[in-house]
Amino acid sequence: MRIAVVTGASSGIGREFALQIPRLYRNLDELWVMARRTEYLEELKKNVSIPVRIFDGDMQRDYIFERLEKELDRQEAKIRMLVNAAGYGKVGVFSDIDPKEQLGMITLNCHALTKISQICLPYLSNGSRIVNIASSAAFTPQPGFAVYAASKSYVYSFSQALRRELLSKGIFVTVVCPGPVDTEFFRRCGKLPNPFKDSVKAAPKCVVRKALEDSVKKKRVSVYGPAMKCARAVTKIVPDALTVDLLGRLNQIGRSLDEK
Numbered sequence: 397m398r399i400a401v402v403t404g405a406s407s408g409i410g411r412e413f414a415l416q417i418p419r420l421y422r423n424l425d426e427l428w429v430m431a432r433r434t435e436y437l438e439e440l441k442k443n444v445s446i447p448v449r450i451f452d453g454d455m456q457r458d459y460i461f462e463r464l465e466k467e468l469d470r471q472e473a474k475i476r477m478l479v480n481a482a483g484y485g486k487v488g489v490f491s492d493i494d495p496k497e498q499l500g501m502i503t504l505n506c507h508a509l510t511k512i513s514q515i516c517l518p519y520l521s522n523g524s525r526i527v528n529i530a531s532s533a534a535f536t537p538q539p540g541f542a543v544y545a546a547s548k549s550y551v552y553s554f555s556q557a558l559r560r561e562l563l564s565k566g567i568f569v570t571v572v573c574p575g576p577v578d579t580e581f582f583r584r585c586g587k588l589p590n591p592f593k594d595s596v597k598a599a600p601k602c603v604v605r606k607a608l609e610d611s612v613k614k615k616r617v618s619v620y621g622p623a624m625k626c627a628r629a630v631t632k633i634v635p636d637a638l639t640v641d642l643l644g645r646l647n648q649i650g651r652s653l654d655e656k
């Protein structure tokens with residue numbers, strides 16, 4: 397059975413991948429989707445042209461991975477595309493963020509993504525694709541978003557190293573680094589510092605279309621839009637010490653504006 401696996405498919409970027417993948421890969425037998433909110437996944441099912449298998453559960457716990465592993469084995473699945481989109485971020489000074497959330501970000505953004513990659517790897521073969529969603533926050537350390545940015549740097553680094561390891565098997569890994577995207581992410585992340593509040597958000601449809609095009613072209617990194625391309629270029633040239641200091645200063649300005 398030829399399948400695509402998408403985590404975080406109940407909303408935002410993951411949902412958009414779930415909608416666009418069957419249009420791109422015409423020979424898929426099923427789409428397997430993962431997230432906690434069953435009703436959102438059921439709703440998604442109605443909008444997808446191929447059969448959808450739902451894995452509803454918390455990726456911060458182990459039972460969901462066991463279910464996936466058993467099903468991959470039982471169905472003798474051939475994964476043509478794996479998309480790791482489940483993730484979240486919490487904005488704020490490190491000491492102000494609930495410790496459970498600090499670790500929760502690492503568990504979902506890093507641990508779960510690595511676990512899914514381990515489980516799926518034996519079912520990927522020549523021509524298969526892995527698409528991992530990092531963030532432009534991966535490009536440099538970010539005061540005020542410290543754990544999230546570090547967790548996405550992990551995804552950025554891991555994906556590129558894994559890509560090199562899998563090249564000889566004809567499996568291609570693309571890491572996607574979006575800037576702000578208009579999704580539920582901002583409902584969960586908390587209050588943004590003032591200067592970033594009204595940042596322009598890209599449409600998930602466009603970010604995902606570009607990511608899928610880049611995956612087909614076997615690109616290493618997918619960055620949508622001139623602003624984020626520019627941010628990536630700048631962080632390659634400017635030392636981290638300077639960008640971290642600048643971001644720290646912007647946060648301070650934001651806090652004082654908020655207090656006024």
Ligand SMILES: NC(=O)c1ccc[n+]([C@@H]2O[C@H](COP(=O)([O-])OP(=O)(O)OC[C@H]3O[C@@H](n4cnc5c(N)ncnc54)[C@H](OP(=O)(O)O)[C@@H]3O)[C@@H](O)[C@H]2O)c1
Nearest residue numbers: 404406407408409431432433455482483576577579580581
């Ligand atoms: N939006 C942005 O500006 C932006 C920018 C750069 C990168 N990203 C990254 O893009 C990815 C997708 O985010 P999004 O913007 O599409 O936000 P979103 O709409 O909030 O989607 C997050 C997805 O992750 C799933 N998820 C969260 N916690 C989970 C858990 N414990 N177990 C299983 N699934 C869980 C959610 O499903 P349930 O709640 O149903 O579980 C949802 O499907 C994330 O990795 C995020 O870090 C987002």
